[in-house]
Amino acid sequence: MMRIALFGYGKMVKMIEQIAEKRGHSIVAKIDETSEAVDFSQMDVAIDFSTPDAAFTNISSCLSHQVPVISGTTGWLEKYDEAATLCQAQEGAFIYASNFSLGVNLFFALNEYLAKMMAPMEDYDVSIHEVHHTQKLDAPSGTAITLAEGILENSEHNTWGLVGKSQNHDIPISSERIGTVPGTHTITYKNTIDTLQIEHKAHNREGFALGAVMAAEWILGKKGVFTMRDVLNLA
Numbered sequence: 001m002m003r004i005a006l007f008g009y010g011k012m013v014k015m016i017e018q019i020a021e022k023r024g025h026s027i028v029a030k031i032d033e034t035s036e037a038v039d040f041s042q043m044d045v046a047i048d049f050s051t052p053d054a055a056f057t058n059i060s061s062c063l064s065h066q067v068p069v070i071s072g073t074t075g076w077l078e079k080y081d082e083a084a085t086l087c088q089a090q091e092g093a094f095i096y097a098s099n100f101s102l103g104v105n106l107f108f109a110l111n112e113y114l115a116k117m118m119a120p121m122e123d124y125d126v127s128i129h130e131v132h133h134t135q136k137l138d139a140p141s142g143t144a145i146t147l148a149e150g151i152l153e154n155s156e157h158n159t160w161g162l163v164g165k166s167q168n169h170d171i172p173i174s175s176e177r178i179g180t181v182p183g184t185h186t187i188t189y190k191n192t193i194d195t196l197q198i199e200h201k202a203h204n205r206e207g208f209a210l211g212a213v214m215a216a217e218w219i220l221g222k223k224g225v226f227t228m229r230d231v232l233n234l235a
Contacts, residue, residue: 098142
């Protein structure tokens with residue numbers, strides 16, 4: 001059994017709480033922007049699904065108190081390297097993932113494999129489309145950015161950009177915010193002859209929450225900066 005602290009208390013965190021308790025863990029703290037005193041000594045691990053403005057402070061506080069931390073908050077990655085450096089300095093443990101869904105992480109691997117296959121096919125244009133619920137604050141989604149980075153690392157493409165916000169990018173990302181959609185990501189390769197597509201569509205938030213709890217279970221006793229590839233043993 002783990003003693004878990006939850007940073008943030010939106011819909012995702014509530015589902016993480018339910019799944020963690022079903023798996024025999026206890027929730028020892030629920031921390032949001034109104035919380036004042038935080039007792040880090042009671043935590044075995046922290047899970048952060050807060051806000052872009054709060055995430056780095058939450059992660060830094062956990063690492064400074066030797067609490068392993070799992071973060072699924074997006075929109076703060078300009079400070080990711082600082083968090084990773086602090087983790088190493090504190091000999092702590094840290095996992096950030098733009099998406100903890102087991103299916104999405106398999107999709108990440110599939111996306112990279114397809115990018116390698118398509119790299120010699122210079123007449124195909126690639127694009128990414130993502131759809132989320134209207135309460136999602138950042139665009140493009142962290143998952144879409146991870147997908148774009150996977151293509152960049154395995155092809156001759158150089159840049160990505162949000163449609164309507166930037167010009168002259170190799171990989172356009174378009175974003176929609178519709179109703180209560182949990183998350184859909186589509187990669188399209190297209191030329192004048194045909195179209196190839198791969199897609200991941202979440203039916204609910206449970207897969208994201210389960211993956212975050214599994215990452216928390218995996219990280220106990222470890223030191224270093226990790227990803228969901230490590231958790232799932234994806235080479």
